[in-house]
Amino acid sequence: MCSQCNRTKSNKDNADFRDDLEMESDPNCPLCLDNVKGRIVDDLDSVIAIKDKYPVTPGHLLILTKRHTPDFFTMTSKERRDAEDLLRILQKRISDNDQQVTGFNVGINNGVSAGQTIMHVHIHLIPRRDGDTPNPRGGVRGVIPDKMDYPIE
Numbered sequence: 001m002c003s004q005c006n007r008t009k010s011n012k013d014n015a016d017f018r019d020d021l022e023m024e025s026d027p028n029c030p031l032c033l034d035n036v037k038g039r040i041v042d043d044l045d046s047v048i049a050i051k052d053k054y055p056v057t058p059g060h061l062l063i064l065t066k067r068h069t070p071d072f073f074t075m076t077s078k079e080r081r082d083a084e085d086l087l088r089i090l091q092k093r094i095s096d097n098d099q100q101v102t103g104f105n106v107g108i109n110n111g112v113s114a115g116q117t118i119m120h121v122h123i124h125l126i127p128r129r130d131g132d133t134p135n136p137r138g139g140v141r142g143v144i145p146d147k148m149d150y151p152i153e
């Protein structure tokens with residue numbers, strides 16, 4: 001970027017200054033837009049939501065970027081904002097339609113060592129219901145089972 005554009009951009013990433021993000025796609029990626037079109041439940045500008053193929057609980061959704069990008073840290077500012085807005089919309093819709101839902105897990109696996117198996121960013125929105133697991137204490141800490149329980153201070 002030229003110095004004037006760089007000053008104008010402030011703390012935004014330079015991808016935010018492209019008029020249209022190139023809709024990069026990987027035909028071999030199971031979460032790229034062309035491969036999930038029949039599963040889309042909602043759409044918000046640069047992101048979509050689909051039903052998880054292997055839901056943890058009923059109503060488990062994935063929020064995906066339309067553009068192929070591997071993880072949260074490669075998302076543009078706009079994609080992150082759109083994803084957050086869509087998460088809020090879907091959380092409200094699920095809560096309004098299912099009074100048994102009393103909580104949510106929101107999670108992103110970034111990298112193989114963190115459990116990511118498909119290298120296309122996807123954010124899990126998992127509705128939780130009282131009693132859906134014997135001891136939910138620790139929540140996402142359960143990815144390392146010995147760390148799930150911890151002392152209350």
